[in-house]
Amino acid sequence: MTTTTASSQSSAPAAETPDDVQNTGIKRWAIPFALLCCVILSFFDKISIAVLLSSPAFQGALGVEGETTKLGFLMTGFLLSYGFSSMFLGFLSDIISPKKCLYAMLVLTAVIMTIMGFAESYAQMLTLRIVLGIAEGPMFAIAYTIVKRTFAQREQARATMLWLLGTPIGASIGFPFTIYILDNFGWRTTFFAMALLTIPLLLLVVCVFRKVDVSTKSPLQKERGDKHVPLASHRQSTRELFSNLSFWAICIFNIAFLAYLWGLNSWLPTYLVEDKGIDLDSAGIFSSLPFLAMLIGEVVGAFISDRIDKRALMCALSLFGAGFGLLLVLSIDASNIAMISAMSFSAMCWGVGAPNIFALLAKATPSKVSATAGGILNGFGNFSGALTPVIIGALIASTGNMTAGLLFMAVLAFAGGAVLLPLVRRY
Incomplete structure (x- = not known):
């Protein structure tokens, strides 16, 4: 490439x-x-x-x-x-x-x-x-x-x-x-x-x-x-973009990807305080650890991916790892340190995929419609991802705890990773 x-x-x-x-x-x-x-x-x-x-x-x-x-x-x-x-x-x-x-x-x-x-x-x-x-x-x-x-x-x-x-x-x-x-x-x-x-x-x-x-x-x-780019040429390239199944697979992946981020941003402090009984001051410190791990994941993921040039694989693995980390969180009851470590592992895996989504999009779409493709990807992801806090809130209200919400995020993560599997060999 x-x-x-x-x-x-x-x-x-x-x-x-x-x-x-x-x-x-x-x-x-x-x-x-x-x-x-x-x-x-x-x-x-x-x-x-x-x-x-x-x-x-x-x-x-x-x-x-x-x-x-x-x-x-x-x-x-x-x-x-x-x-x-x-x-x-x-x-x-x-x-x-x-x-x-x-x-x-x-x-x-x-x-x-x-x-x-x-x-x-x-x-x-x-x-x-x-x-x-x-x-x-x-x-x-x-x-x-x-x-x-x-x-x-x-x-x-x-x-x-x-x-x-x-x-x-x-x-x-x-x-x-x-x-x-x-x-x-x-x-x-x-x-x-x-x-x-x-x-x-x-x-x-x-x-x-x-x-x-x-x-x-x-x-x-x-x-x-x-x-x-002439407008007529752009229209032709846009039609080709819309018929590109790889592009739509990346968009679907990004919906699941941003749903994880919105869910974590919206409900992590509530989960720590209400489900785990952590006091508010400690919850503030604990809440920052997954996002620090996310930053580390972004940096590490970018360097590894540029070296091996396997964008779809890195993106898929990031959501699989994030989903697995959430399942680990749900399996831990005795230790809050172990729980937040598992949550940080999940967030770090998510971070690995962040710089690779646009790199993957660059491989799968033509330069003539770069901004068009990036705008649709970002727009769909933000529209759909913004619904995640509402859905998780409804699940919490119906069950009385965060377990169903975390399971929902984990299922989305595994589904999003699976969508990219057909692209792994090509991109």
Whole structure:
């Protein structure tokens, strides 16, 4: 997959296997680092509202004191528009330019966050949250497309791992940052601070990508000097993508993959406190251990996968391992240390698959529709994965404990891993 021959050049775009990309040496790793910073800031924007929901001043300013349903819709509205945008607007990076889309996304985010700081009503805030979701929805599709077009297949898991680390890093530092601003300067300043942070980030991104070519060019496009994929060509490639069974198998896998993450994020503290009788302070420490293990799994999985180039195998094994770890958790009663160790093992296995999903997608889909494929993958996964906390909550309510919820997550993990088995030999 990583060698470029004369025959492959005549039959496929050069960007399909970018071993000969213009970015060589250590400087090219500034690309995923800049994307990492973008993802971190985007998670600041996502989770800032979670802190503000508990602020009496914020609730009072919007006139929704104690109305938890309306407050919850500030997150739900964002998530729905985010998933919609990821699925249906990601293709813009294919027919325009992922760099231009990234610049536009950062500018729009800064503007929207600034306007949020002046919001005077609940309706205004909800509308702005929905618009923010639309603006940020293509982020993962853009990042995936840039990495695919600037890194060789043998390096894509490591490059993907670098920007994907923005998810846990952004969540871990975003909460204390927002709380500090809220406590010292008020809720409106939290939005202004996010907007201000976008300015140096935009300068960094422009500096890094100024001379980086992330276009997809066939020999004919190069001869004509085209800078993007023609719309007619994109439509044809999209039809081919939709008929690609491997692509849909990866999408189904990603649904199970994100369902695990949403379930763990939503219910792990509750499981530790209510099912295991761990006090709240200790539960906070215990809850962080699986996510630390997840980070380790992402790093290790990226390096191993780039070395052996078995993307489908690594993804399948990650969910099989995650499911097996959950079964171990359910089998342990006597020791909380052993239980959290098993949970950490499960999360670490999940982490192994995180950087490999996009690397697998890169092998199975054409570069002309990179952003389209990444957007659909991310959109379907987030729409479906977001239902997991609700389903687990219903299972807990009907059974009175978390066992059924963990079993549900384990079953999804095994099913998701099994979906990729037919792709193991090919990818």
